[in-house]
Amino acid sequence: MSGTPGTVNAVNAETAGRLVEEVLDRLAASGDPAACEAAEELVRVLMEFYGAGLARVLDLVERDADASAALGALLGDDLVASLLVLHGLHPEDARTRIARALDSLPQPVENAGFDPATGALRLRPAGSGGCGCGGTGGVEEAAREALACFAPEVTSVEMEAPAREPALLQIGTAPPGAGTGGRSSADAR
Known part of the structure; x- marks a missing residue:
């Protein structure tokens, strides 16, 4: 990812996974099994590396007694949360994450x-x-x-x-002549 503002938000776990699958599919279509194996191994190694890094970040943040706000910010971020879930590191259970x-x-x-x-x-x-x-x-x-x-x-x-919400009952003034013995309010004056 480049340092261009907004780039981080443009990629999510679903999009990244789809892009990786497309690249692996193109390699498979090339007919070179050695290249396919190497690419799949590369993806596994990178996933393990980034997963270990994320685990370390969580561990360091959780050690700091003053870091609860930072942890909350990390868990509330779409990209970080999806990476933590992808690596099985998200500390919240499914019910909490759904909420x-x-x-x-x-x-x-x-x-x-x-x-x-x-x-x-x-x-x-x-x-x-x-x-x-x-x-x-x-x-x-x-x-x-x-x-x-x-x-x-x-x-x-x-x-x-x-x-369905209950029907709205409108309460207003009575129609002309109602309640005045048949006289309108103008006649009552």
Whole structure:
């Protein structure tokens, strides 16, 4: 990665994994088994190296009693969190990481259930959006993206339909002539 601002945020674990797979597939298509083996070994060695480095960073941060804010910042960062998960180093369990991902969404949602066996996560809108439109498509996509970084064990997201809000009962003034014996308010004066 270069030092260009914004470059770090442009790559996530999913994109990087896909790019590595594409390179390995191109090497496999070349028909050179020795090159394929060397490339796969290179990926393994680099993964072990970076994983060991990340483990050391976590260990050093956790040793410092004043570093809880730094650790929180690391765990809350999409890129760092996805690297920690990828290497099996993230100190939070799946339930906590799912909650962290959901907290980052633009609209509040509740975890309505996660099935670790299937990877399915059910969500429901939390509270009322106020407009009654109930649009959740953007939230569902944002949830998928956040979960890919924080909790890749979530393989599918299902958004439950929002609960129907009770009908609005409008209370206002009585229609002309009601409650005045058939006279309008103008006649009463």
